[in-house]
Amino acid sequence: MTAWIRITITCRQLNERPAIGHQISHKSKAVKDNRPVNLDLTTIRLPVTALTSILHRVSGVAVFVGLALIIYLFDQASASEDSFIAIKECIEGSFLTRIALWTVVSALLFHIVMGVKHLIADLGFGETLESGKRASTIALAVAVVVILLAGVWIW
Amino acid sequence: MVTQVTNFGRNGVSNWLIQRFTSVVMLAYFLCVACFFVCNDNISYELFNAYFSSTPMTIFSTAALLAIIAHAWIGLWAVSTDYLTTRMMGNKGTVLRLLFQTAYSSVLFIYLVWGLKILWG
Ligand code: HEM
Ligand code: HEM
Numbered sequence: 001m002t003a004w005i006r007i008t009i010t011c012r013q014l015n016e017r018p019a020i021g022h023q024i025s026h027k028s029k030a031v032k033d034n035r036p037v038n039l040d041l042t043t044i045r046l047p048v049t050a051l052t053s054i055l056h057r058v059s060g061v062a063v064f065v066g067l068a069l070i071i072y073l074f075d076q077a078s079a080s081e082d083s084f085i086a087i088k089e090c091i092e093g094s095f096l097t098r099i100a101l102w103t104v105v106s107a108l109l110f111h112i113v114m115g116v117k118h119l120i121a122d123l124g125f126g127e128t129l130e131s132g133k134r135a136s137t138i139a140l141a142v143a144v145v146v147i148l149l150a151g152v153w154i155w
Numbered sequence: 156m157v158t159q160v161t162n163f164g165r166n167g168v169s170n171w172l173i174q175r176f177t178s179v180v181m182l183a184y185f186l187c188v189a190c191f192f193v194c195n196d197n198i199s200y201e202l203f204n205a206y207f208s209s210t211p212m213t214i215f216s217t218a219a220l221l222a223i224i225a226h227a228w229i230g231l232w233a234v235s236t237d238y239l240t241t242r243m244m245g246n247k248g249t250v251l252r253l254l255f256q257t258a259y260s261s262v263l264f265i266y267l268v269w270g271l272k273i274l275w276g
Contacts, residue, residue: 057234064227064259067266075273077200078207084200112185115178122175153193 052114052136059111066104073101091154102154106147113143161256163228170229177222184219213274220270224263231259 076087091097117139126135164170191206239252
C-alpha cells in the first residue's frame with residue numbers, strides 16, 4: 001500500500017500517468033533502501049508476544065506442508081469403503097501415522113487458536129501492550145490444552 | 156515491500172481483508188469437522204460418507220478448500236517477502252524468492268485440483 005502510494009507520487013513528480021507498467025518498473029527503484037538490520041540473535045529478546053507471533057508463522061507454514069497428509073487421508077477415506085477401512089487401520093495401528101496426524105493437527109490447532117486471537121485483536125480488543133501480553137499468554141495456554149486434548153483423542 | 160505483482164490481491168488492504176475472510180470461513184469449517192469427529196465414536200464409512208458427501212457439506216468443503224488456497228498464498232507470500240529478500244539473503248535473494256513462490260503456488264495448484272477431484276470427481 002505504502003509502496004503503491006510512493007510510486008504514484010514518483011510518477012506524478014515525473015509528470016507521467018501512473019499506468020500499471022510504470023508502477024511495476026518504478027517500484028524496485030523506489031523501494032530499494034538499505035535500512036540497518038539487527039541480526040545478532042543474542043541481543044534479541046523474545047517476549048511472549050514475539051514468541052506466539054513467530055510460532056503462528058511457523059505453524060502456518062507447517063499446516064501448508066501437512067495439508068498434503070490431510071488431503072491424502074481424506075482422499076483415501078472417501079474413495080471407497082475398503083480404502084476407508086485401510087486408512088483407519090493405518091491410523092489406529094501405526095504409531096508413526098498417529099504421530100504424523102497429531103503433529104499436523106497440533107500445528108493446525110495452534111494456528112487456529114492464535115488466528116482467533118488475531119481476529120479478536122483486529123476487532124479492536126486488547127490493543128494495549130499489557131492486554132496484548134495477557135492475550136498471548138492466554139492463547140498459548142489454550143493452545144497447549146487443545147493440543148493435548150487432540151493427542152488424547154487420537155490415542 | 157518487494158515484487159507486489161506476485162501477490163494474490165491487488166494491495167495490502169485487500170490481502171488483509173481476504174486473509175480475515177478466509178480465516179473465518181475455515182474456522183467455521185474446522186469447527187464443524189472437529190465436532191463431527193469428536194461427537195462420533197468409531198466412525199463407519201457409511202457415516203463418514205453420509206456426512207461429507209451431502210450437497211451442503213460438499214459446497215462447504217469446496218468453500219474451505221478455496222479459502223485455504225487464497226489464505227496460504229497470501230500467508231506464504233508474506234513469509235517469502237520477509238525472509239527471501241536481497242536484504243536478508245544477498246544477491247541470491249530474488250532468485251530464492253521466485254523459486255519459493257513458484258514452488259508454493261505449484262503445490263497450492265495441486266492441492267486445488269486434487270481437492271476438487273475428491274469433492275466433485
Ligand atoms: C481437519 C482437521 C481434523 C481434525 C481436527 C480431526 C480430529 C479428529 C479427532 C478429534 C478424532 C478422534 C475422534 C474419535 O476417536 O472419536 C479423529 C478421528 C479420525 N479422523 Fe480426524 N480430524 C481431522 C482431519 C481428518 C481427515 C482429513 C481425515 C481423513 C479423511 C480424518 C480421519 C479420521 C478417522 C478415520 C478417524 C478415526 C475415527 C474413529 O475411529 O472414530 N481426520 N479426528
Ligand atoms: C488450513 C490451512 C491454513 C494455512 C496453510 C495457513 C497458513 C498461514 C500462513 C502461512 C500465514 C502467514 C503467517 C505470517 O505471515 O506470519 C497465515 C496467517 C494467518 N492465519 Fe492462517 N493458515 C491456515 C488456516 C487458518 C485458520 C483456520 C485460521 C482461523 C483462525 C487462520 C488465521 C490466520 C490469521 C488471522 C492470519 C494473519 C496473521 C497476520 O496477519 O499476521 N489460518 N496463515
